[in-house]
Amino acid sequence: MVNWTQRFATGLIGGPIVLYTIQNQLALCILINVVLYLLHAEFQKLISNVLKHNCSDSDRWYVETMASSWFIRIPTHYFITMAIMQSNPLSVHLHMIISIFFLLLVRLMNYLKISDFLKQNEKTISDKFPSQMVEKKIQMLTFFQMSADIVQFLLFVYPLNFVLIVFQYKQAQALNLIWLISAWQTDNGALFMGSMFGKTLFCPKISPNKTWEGVSGGIFLSVFSSLILSQMNFLSFITLDDLHTKHFLLISLIVSLASIFGDLIESFIKRVADVKDSGSLFPGHGGILDRLDSLCFSAPFVYLYIQLFMHDVLELA
Numbered sequence: 001m002v003n004w005t006q007r008f009a010t011g012l013i014g015g016p017i018v019l020y021t022i023q024n025q026l027a028l029c030i031l032i033n034v035v036l037y038l039l040h041a042e043f044q045k046l047i048s049n050v051l052k053h054n055c056s057d058s059d060r061w062y063v064e065t066m067a068s069s070w071f072i073r074i075p076t077h078y079f080i081t082m083a084i085m086q087s088n089p090l091s092v093h094l095h096m097i098i099s100i101f102f103l104l105l106v107r108l109m110n111y112l113k114i115s116d117f118l119k120q121n122e123k124t125i126s127d128k129f130p131s132q133m134v135e136k137k138i139q140m141l142t143f144f145q146m147s148a149d150i151v152q153f154l155l156f157v158y159p160l161n162f163v164l165i166v167f168q169y170k171q172a173q174a175l176n177l178i179w180l181i182s183a184w185q186t187d188n189g190a191l192f193m194g195s196m197f198g199k200t201l202f203c204p205k206i207s208p209n210k211t212w213e214g215v216s217g218g219i220f221l222s223v224f225s226s227l228i229l230s231q232m233n234f235l236s237f238i239t240l241d242d243l244h245t246k247h248f249l250l251i252s253l254i255v256s257l258a259s260i261f262g263d264l265i266e267s268f269i270k271r272v273a274d275v276k277d278s279g280s281l282f283p284g285h286g287g288i289l290d291r292l293d294s295l296c297f298s299a300p301f302v303y304l305y306i307q308l309f310m311h312d313v314l315e316l317a
Contacts (some may be wrong), residue, residue: 022177025167025172028176029081029084033080036073042287046211046269046270046273047145050062053230074102074106076103077104078099079099081156083095092165099153100131104146107142115138148204150250160296162173162299163295163299174257175251178251179295182255182298183220183255185222186221189219189222190214190215190217190223191218193213193216193217194210194217199211201212202214203264206264207264210264220278222252226249227249232244254305255298259293263293266278
């Protein structure tokens with residue numbers, strides 16, 4: 001059952017903060033770094049759940065040790081911070097490769113540290129865990145964690161750099177506003193229509209509660225909200241006059257479609273981890289991943305549309 005009161009109250013508090021932050025690239029960068037710090041903890045918890053469900057009791061201490069390594073956050077924050085300093089997207093991609101390299105290097109160092117600990121305390125560990133974990137199993141778990149780190153980076157970290165590099169345009173605030181509201185309204189419309197009128201299941205093997213009625217409602221509310229937004233300057237600090245209505249509608253449609261299928265990917269991860277929500281940070285909404293999945297999966301497609309079809313209306317800052 002959806003708690004609409006909690007959901008509304010959370011949105012009423014968090015919405016203005018985000019809307020204020022998108023005015024300034026540096027402030028947005030700081031907010032994204034804070035969000036990614038929390039997101040990492042949630043994602044690692046999901047991955048730990050996956051591993052624990054498929055490992056013996058003697059292996060779980062290693063899984064928990066991998067999840068608790070805070071050094072793994074450093075490449076993520078490095079990438080987002082460097083993204084605001086680059087005017088050339090090619091440079092951003094270079095920093096992405098560097099970040100992934102250090103991401104894997106940190107995991108490798110963590111593996112070597114724990115492997116040495118096992119050898120030095122072989123007798124103690126053997127007494128504590130009768131079925132002592134062999135070296136091959138440590139390597140397998142480390143490789144799985146490395147793969148999960150890359151998935152996390154590509155799906156939930158890398159896409160957010162597009163929200164920062166779009167500040168190369170004078171209309172960056174308006175573009176980010178359309179992106180945010182379209183993603184939020186897709187979630188709201190899908191949840192409302194799905195809970196009230198949902199009957200036809202959309203993809204029950206991955207997300208048994210999603211329905212075609214909810215999907216349709218999410219797309220409709222997103223596009224309708226963008227249509228309203230295109231006709232009024234209700235936020236004095238953001239100028240929308242330079243953007244044609246068609247761009248509002250097409251961007252909102254792109255965001256909706258990307259959000260829906262991106263949400264399926266996150267739902268699959270949660271299903272494998274055997275959890276309903278990624279966390280409980282936002283009452284009525286869930287965790288960071290539950291709020292961020294739509295934004296992350298849609299950001300690259302919005303930026304691609306901007307580069308292909310809006311070069312005639314955008315001005316460099």
